[in-house]
Amino acid sequence: xLIDAHSRVVDYLxxxxxxxxxxxxxxCMPDKPLSWVPHSEILRYEELFLFIKAAIDCGIKKVRxxxxxxxxxxxxxxFIKMIADYAPxxxxxxxxxxxxxxxxxxxxxxxxxxxxNISLDSLKREVAGRIANRDVLERVLLGIDKALxxxxxxxxxxxPMKGINDGEICDILGWCKERGVSVRFIEYxxxxxxxxxxxxxxxxxxxxxxxxxxxxEEIGRDPKSPSRLFALNDGYxxxxxxxxxxxxxxxxxxxxxxxxxxxxxxxxxxEASSVKDRIKRGDIEGAIDIFRQVLANKREKNRFGxxxxxxxxxxxxx
Ligand code: SAM
Ligand code: SF4
Numbered sequence: 001x002l003i004d005a006h007s008r009v010v011d012y013l014x015x016x017x018x019x020x021x022x023x024x025x026x027x028c029m030p031d032k033p034l035s036w037v038p039h040s041e042i043l044r045y046e047e048l049f050l051f052i053k054a055a056i057d058c059g060i061k062k063v064r065x066x067x068x069x070x071x072x073x074x075x076x077x078x079f080i081k082m083i084a085d086y087a088p089x090x091x092x093x094x095x096x097x098x099x100x101x102x103x104x105x106x107x108x109x110x111x112x113x114x115x116x117n118i119s120l121d122s123l124k125r126e127v128a129g130r131i132a133n134r135d136v137l138e139r140v141l142l143g144i145d146k147a148l149x150x151x152x153x154x155x156x157x158x159x160p161m162k163g164i165n166d167g168e169i170c171d172i173l174g175w176c177k178e179r180g181v182s183v184r185f186i187e188y189x190x191x192x193x194x195x196x197x198x199x200x201x202x203x204x205x206x207x208x209x210x211x212x213x214x215x216x217e218e219i220g221r222d223p224k225s226p227s228r229l230f231a232l233n234d235g236y237x238x239x240x241x242x243x244x245x246x247x248x249x250x251x252x253x254x255x256x257x258x259x260x261x262x263x264x265x266x267x268x269x270x271e272a273s274s275v276k277d278r279i280k281r282g283d284i285e286g287a288i289d290i291f292r293q294v295l296a297n298k299r300e301k302n303r304f305g306x307x308x309x310x311x312x313x314x315x316x317x318x
Contacts, residue, residue, distance in 0.1 A: 001059040002255075004265070004295040011061040012254040015048060016317025017079065019259060021069040023097050024133035025121075026195040027159055027188055029314050042259045045079040047279050051257060053086055054284045055291065062091040062224070065113075066317040068259075071100040077111040084112020091224075093117065095157070095318070099136055101143030106150045115153035117184070118144050122165045123175055131164065148179065156183040160206055162199040169206060170213040177236045184227050184239040189268070193312045203228075203242040210238075226251065243268070249301045255294065256317050263291055264316050265298035272311070 002010040020036055021029060052063060063083055070076060084092055091114060098118040105116075120140060122128040128137040147154045156176050160166050169185065176183040188200020201209075207230075210216060216230045219237070226248055227239030242248055256264040261276025273294050278287040 002055075002292070002295055004252075004298040006298070006300045008252055009059070010253055010255050010295055011059055012064070013052065013055050013060045013062070014064045014066055014254060014256045014317050015052065016067050016256065016258045016315065017045075017048070017065055017070050017076070018042070018068040018073040019312070019315045020072050021067065021097070021314060022072055022099055022134075023069065023136060026131050026133070026164070027161070027191075027198055027200075028318065029193055029312065030133065030195045031193075033312070037260060043261050043276060043279060045075070045082065047261075048257070048259075049079065049082045049086075050282075050284050051275060051279055051287055052083055054288050056087045056090060058288060058291075060090070062093065065092075065094040067095075068314045068317075069097055069099070070094055071096055071104055076104070077107040080108055080111040080113050088112065091115070095119075096143075097132070097136070098140040098143035098147070100139075102139065102146045105143065105146040105152060109150045109152050113152060115155070116147050117155045117157050118147065119157045119159075120144070120172065121158055121161075122168055123171055124168070127165055127168070131161075144179075144181075148181070154181050156181055157186055158183055159186045159188050160201040160209075161188055162201060164198075166201055166209065169209045173210060173214070173238055176238070177232070182237050182239065184225075184241050186241040187244055189243055189313070191313055192310055193314070202244060203240045206240060221251070255291070258315055258317060260315075262316075263294045264311070265294050267313060267316050267318065269299060270310060271297065271299075272316075
């Protein structure tokens with residue numbers, strides 16, 4: 001079992017397979033990074049898998065593939081299959097912008113992927129295009145339909161931003177409700193790479209907006225994620241992810257592995273340790289020792305309002 005310094009069981013590993021992306025979202029990487037990390041610096045799938053396998057043996061029960069945009073890395077289905085074949089019981093999920101899902105959803109599902117979270121910040125072509133800095137909406141919607149059609153359990157992630165998509169919260173909720181797909185509204189997290197003029201919405205503001213059209217009641221926390229859950233009076237459930245809330249970190253059960261082999265205990269700390277050399281040498285036991293040290297040093301809370309991390313979310317894996 002993996003336990004952190006504050007007695008929290010860590011059973012959820014998020015794996016960023018690439019920092020690269022086909023979007024340039026305002027809140028993540030509005031400017032193309034000066035250069036991408038070269039492929040030679042990135043761990044091969046087989047190498048990432050060696051670590052994941054050992055982490056599963058130590059108690060990891062959920063693995064989420066993320067990035068950057070995971071679907072831009074080739075042969076993702078083969079990687080998914082390695083994990084699914086080794087541990088079919090593991091809850092194997094992916095977070096994606098959905099742009100390539102129309103082409104890939106079926107092979108990913110067949111490879112063993114169980115669930116996807118797809119980002120959808122606007123239902124207006126122009127606004128979605130402004131957020132992602134390219135014309136994306138049509139293909140993202142096709143991707144969502146395809147994910148549902150092939151039987152992937154699907155959730156929507158949405159980041160409300162003032163003056164950009166704040167007027168669409170109820171529309172996005174209604175759209176997801178019609179499709180029977182749960183939506184998680186995520187509070188915008190300030191970070192060094194985001195557009196400096198962005199102003200996010202806090203959860204109380206998001207809830208006020210929802211209350212203008214829907215009646216809801218709070219029904220508790222999602223046992224598998226840090227979301228607070230709410231139900232409309234017809235039973236439809238939506239969630240809020242509120243990293244700025246005091247108790248957000250109390251039930252944190254996750255750690256993050258980047259494509260470059262960096263193990264980060266939190267999206268919002270600079271602290272991280274590399275397991276790349278150990279993995280490259282085949283010293284997986286050594287890599288797991290480092291993993292345990294990282295967890296032993298994990299802070300109790302994220303550092304919002306204290307010190308922003310310099311590491312980009314697209315590198316750590318949002
Ligand atoms: N490319 C994939 C995607 O967009 O879904 C996966 C990586 S992305 C970094 C993961 C999630 O983080 C997305 O749902 C995205 O909306 C969210 N995200 C990125 N930057 C954020 C920020 N500054 N504040 C809040 N959420 C953010
Ligand atoms: Fe790409 Fe996802 Fe970042 Fe948008 S949030 S730029 S889709 S990695």
